[in-house]
Amino acid sequence: MxxxxxxxxxxxxxxxxxxxxxxxxxxxxxxxxxxxxxxxxxxxxxxxxxxxxxxxxxxxxxxxxxxxxxxxxxxxxxxxxxxxxxxxxxxxxxxxxxxxxxxxxPTTEHAKAHSNRMLKLWSDPVFREKVRAKYRSPVVTDEYRTKVSEGLRQHWQDHGDARRLAMKSRRKSKVASRRNGSPELSEFRSVLSRSLWEVRAYREKVESAFDAARSDPEVQKKRLETLASESHKAKLKVNAKALWSDPEYRAKNCKFTDEQITAMRLAKRSGAKLKELASEYGISVPQVSAICTGRQYHWVLMPADK
Known part of the structure; x- marks a missing residue:
């Protein structure tokens, strides 16, 4: 490490x-x-x-x-x-x-030994100069600044794309590592979190923080603004579309199979009434209309697109 x-x-x-x-x-x-x-x-x-x-x-x-x-x-x-x-x-x-x-x-012997070690250390001129050099302001000339600036500019012109790609890759790997970690570390965090949550004072502290946030007008105002923003709505729409595009998720949560949706759309195209289809499939007329126009079950291709 x-x-x-x-x-x-x-x-x-x-x-x-x-x-x-x-x-x-x-x-x-x-x-x-x-x-x-x-x-x-x-x-x-x-x-x-x-x-x-x-x-x-x-x-x-x-x-x-x-x-x-x-x-x-x-x-x-x-x-x-x-x-x-x-x-x-x-x-x-x-x-x-x-x-x-x-x-x-500290014991008397420990304090005395510590004092002797520090006196010996600070009596060394090399150590004193090293400490002074650490905190002394470096002398930077205009010539040095110009040389460094030109070198960096030339470096980014020659290797800029590769460096940016490498930096982006490292940032992603670091974020993934912090988020996931090793299985042992995740288990250890889980054990620590559970034991911490068993402490009544900690639970009361967390609950009081949540209560304070709920009663804070500024926090609630910011929350409502976020929910009403177009970027948030677009993000929710993208997430929902990705979720419903997962076959396993659809199998657990969808009322109809892809074959039933195709049959319903074909029947509508053949002249069936919305009311008849709603009665046959046990849903409302607006739902039938949304399915047949592709606003619902968007992942199932329309008959003309097959």
């Missing part, structure tokens, strides 16, 4: 020690930034979790792996993290409560 692919994604993650099977679970609104922070702190020996730091020093970075347990909205991170705490019982987590430092207090 590439850490860059998690940029600005929120969710719950796990850091696993493959040597002893111990786990650390956390959550963040930016998974990439949080995981990079863990790795940087442990490499420099200044991790806030002394147990995780001790095993990192003993086993080395190659003994640790990172896994995203669930993606979720930022406001749900703590709730999902607590559910993961209850399900996996992570050994490295000092606090039993998600989103809280309750249960963790």
């Amino acid at each position: 590439r850490i860059e692919s998690l940029e600005f994604k929120s969710g719950v993650y796990a850091i696993r020690n493959t040597r002893n099977g111990k786990t650390y679970i956390g959550s963040s609104v930016n998974l990439a930034s949080r995981i990079k922070s863990h790795a940087s702190r442990m490499r420099n020996g200044v991790s806030k979790n002394r147990y995780l730091q001790a095993d990192w020093d003993s086993h080395g970075p190659e003994a640790f792996s990172v896994e995203v347990l669930v993606y979720c909205l930022p406001e749900h991170c703590v709730s999902y993290e607590q559910q993961c705490f209850n399900a996996f019982r992570p050994e490295y987590n000092i606090s039993p409560n998600a989103g809280s430092q309750t249960g963790w207090s």
